[in-house]
Amino acid sequence: MDSNNLFILLVLYISEFSGGQPIVFRPDYTYIAQQQSFYKVHLSRMSWFEAKRMCVLEDASLFYPQNEEEAKDVLSFITHTAPTIPSIYLSLNDLDTKGMYQTIDGKPISDVYHKWSPGEPNNNNGEEDCVVLILENGLFNDGNCNTTEYFVCKKPLDSRSNMSNSVGQEIIFRPDYTYIAQQQSFYKVHLPEMTWFEAKRICALEDASLFYPQNEEEAKDVLLFIKDTDPMISSIYLSLNDLDKKGVFKTIDGKPISDVYNKWGPGEPNNLGDEDCAVLHQNGELNDLNCNIKQRFVCKKPLDSGCNMSNSPGQEIVFRPDYTYIAQQQSFYKVHLSEMSWFEAKRMCALEEASLFYPENEKEAKDVLSFIQNTTQTIPSIYLSLNDLEIKGVYQTIDGKPISDVYNKWSPGEPNNNKGEEDCVVLILENGLFNDGNCNTTEYFVCKKLLYSVRRNSRCNMPNSGGQEIVFRPDYTYIAQQQSFYKVHLPEMTWFEAKRICALEDASLFYPQNEEEAKDVLLFIKNTKLPIHSIYLSLNDLDIEGVFKTIDGKPISDVYNKWGPGEPNNNKGEEDCVVLFENGQFNDVNCNNMKHFVCKKPLEAVTWNSRCNMSNSGYIFSEETGNCYKLHTKPLNWIDAYATCLLERTTLAVIDSPSERDFLANLAIRAATHLISETYQKGIFHLGFHNRHNTGWTTVR
Structure with a gap:
């Protein structure tokens, strides 16, 4: 059914909602249903290496087309997103072996879509090792990896992993981690090679830790998992190191090597060339290696590390196991x-x-x-x-x-x-x-x-600190002095896109109420250590030239305003939006310029839905089903409805019982349809059933 319809969103039983429902990957990525993947066009040119790193920072990977169909779909997506882009970098390169092109994840070019332009690749001046896709004709060209190009990042939908607990509810840590039941733990293979220090840092950023096998059984299970992920991986970094004391190997969390799996290869460890970190080879043997050599690695999150804290008297209180x-x-x-x-x-x-x-x-x-x-x-x-x-x-x-x-x-x-x-x-x-x-x-x-600053325990569906926690969304930071939550967005966007993204996150584009807030937020941005020198503010004069006001209608005279010398000057008659610099001064710029930005949510505006254990107050709890529901009265097609559910970290409703069917029917009947001015089919509502791949009907779960 292609027509726009009303639709219903479902939050499954609380424990499943908190950790296991399908979630949007990132609000700045677009889902292409035919490819079951999310894509983002980056409008800032970068070298191939910078592009690859930027995609990794966004938990995605530099795009390459698997087949001609995907090439066509992504070309169409780029054309609609940024019709002026002439070409983009692809993941393909021959950096390892000249003339042997492969993707970042190790696939030879012969296994994926590849159509070279006439006379390409020609390795001009012996310096062309990276592949660009010419958007006009869909053909490939080799280019110098240090040349700056636009690029696309991709995140496959199926890179998320699910499993069920004994009552049939999904258990998940992060969508990009895989649960190995025998080990009661989640694991993720990182394909980009990094130093040991970078690998340790990336795992910590993902609230996990660099892997080491507790015993031979875990070593075998993880080696099999790695082989299933990418059989080309020959070795990975382990947590084990002797950085503190030469020759005394221990794990990051302080266990001596004698207490965990340790099967050194012949003559190892030999500390040849300043070797302080351990790697695990496919044959199950350990070797010591220089920590600055780049290797692939695995991050691990034990299942029991998510629920080791309780409000009950006498039970352990935990932030992280190493604290x-x-x-x-x-x-x-x-x-x-x-x-x-x-x-x-x-x-x-x-x-x-x-x-x-x-x-x-x-x-x-x-x-x-x-x-x-x-x-x-x-x-x-x-x-x-x-x-x-x-x-x-x-x-x-x-x-x-x-x-x-x-x-x-x-x-x-x-x-x-x-x-x-x-x-x-x-x-x-x-x-x-x-x-x-x-x-x-x-x-x-x-x-x-x-x-009191320990965040909500989403695995246990409870506050870690017995109700003292203040939370809006886990990706927002609370600044107590301002009684508000803030999030720095690293991807640069136009002012209009920034405004839209903040609204999608149930927040608003930031502007400082006063000098104190300006200083606090600038310090917050500085402490992120991100390469940000200016951000968009909510302030603009889009309605009346020269009359600046915030998105919520406050005149600039009522909020913090400190213009730089000679500003605003409305250069070329095209500067209607305001940016804030590191020095606390304003400048007017073209609203279509790409800038970083900050979203803000005042504490007083956060409404916690205690019945549904979430901040979205539009959801209604059903005593009959034990689930929470929300009726959306903006008509959308099924794909957009599905995506909207993902943005709210929920999923389209799937009817599991007659009582649920009756509840949803009554919810729909009570809908205030007189408020809807758009065209839609009355009495019809989207649910979480589909046959989009012509392989039989299934649910969104």
Whole structure:
């Protein structure tokens, strides 16, 4: 049925809704049903290597067409999205072996769609190793990988994995992870090769950890999983390393190698060429390797790591298994035994959804010093969050507190800013005193996570902290001073696209109410360490030239406004939208320019639907079925209805029982159809059944 219809969305029983329903991949990706995949056209030119990395950052991969049908579909998609683009990079390259083209995931070019232009590939000047697709004719050309081109990222729908628990409800960690029942854990093979440090970081970013086999059975299961994923993978990095103490291998979470699977190859480990990290070969043997050599890797998330925290008295309280809870401080702490610069330490804590430690008071200083001494006796000092990087001599914490508001006991003669280069603070463990040091010097450090800031446990469908948590969406960050949630969008978009994406996320394009909020959000952006120098604001003069106002109608005079010199100047008569620079100043720009942006959701605007355990108050709980439903009264075709459900992290309704059928029928009958002005077929509603592939009727589940 191709006509536009009303449709109903279903949230399955709470535990399934929280972790297992089909979800939209990313709101800036478009789903092409025929290809069962999501695609995004990047309108910023990049080198092939940058394009490949950008797709990986978006949890996708650089596109290549599997067959002629996909090539045609994606060419049509690009033409409708950006008709002026002449060509795009493809995943295909011959970087490994000259003349032997393959995809990033190792498929030879003969196994995928390939139509070369006449005389191509010609390897002009011996420097053409990457493939571009000419959009005008659909033919290939080889080009220099450092030339900048547009590109498309792709995420297949079937890259998500499902399994069922004993009551038939789906259990999932992340859609790109696969559950291996024998091991009660989720695994993901990362095909892009990375250094050991990068691999460890990527797993942490995915709330997982770099894999190591607990025993021989797990080693065999994961090797089989890797083989099924890509038989060309010869080895992967393991968590095991001897970075702390040469020759003493242990896992990232501190287990000695003797307690886990360890089957070294003949003559290994031999530490040939500074080899401190372990790899696992297809034959099940271990080898030590230089940690900076790039390898593929596997991330792992144990099933029981999602539900190891409870509100019930006497049960364990956990943030991450490698963090320790100190009850007196109502916080979690982790001692990092790898020395890093202050900037790296700050970033590592952020990657673990924590922050670089500073003591709020003398009691916390003593508690953490005791915790460190019980963890290790060899650390002489640690970095603290305190620094004077912004204003020399004015020390503050990462979250903006002046040093006078927190614990501070300087060593005699400190801070002395030796050689004018000491801007970061270290804590001497022997006496509990402070010293200023060069931020690029490597030190040990401690990360801290406040109990009340621990996010919602989606696997257990409950707040981790017994109801203290404040949440809107897991990809938004709460800034307490502003009583609002914020999200930085890294992909650049036009002002109109940015506005639309924020609305899709039930938020709005950001503008600062006052100077304090401007500073807080600029600091938030800075702390993400993303390469962002300006962002779109909600402010615009699209209605009346020269009369700037916010999306919600406030005149610019009522909100923060600090124009740069000579701005706004409406250059060429085409600048109607406002950007905010790092220095806090405004500039007017063309609304079609591509910019980063921030979405905002005030806390007071968040309505928590406790019956459905979600922030969308438009859902209704049914006592008869135990499910939650929402009737959408904007007529859409089935594909758009399906996509809208995904955006709300739900799915089109599937009728499982007569009681559910009756409930949905009554919900539809009560719909306020007089509010609908668009054409639709009355009395007909989309459900989650389809036969789109002509292979028989199935459900969206």
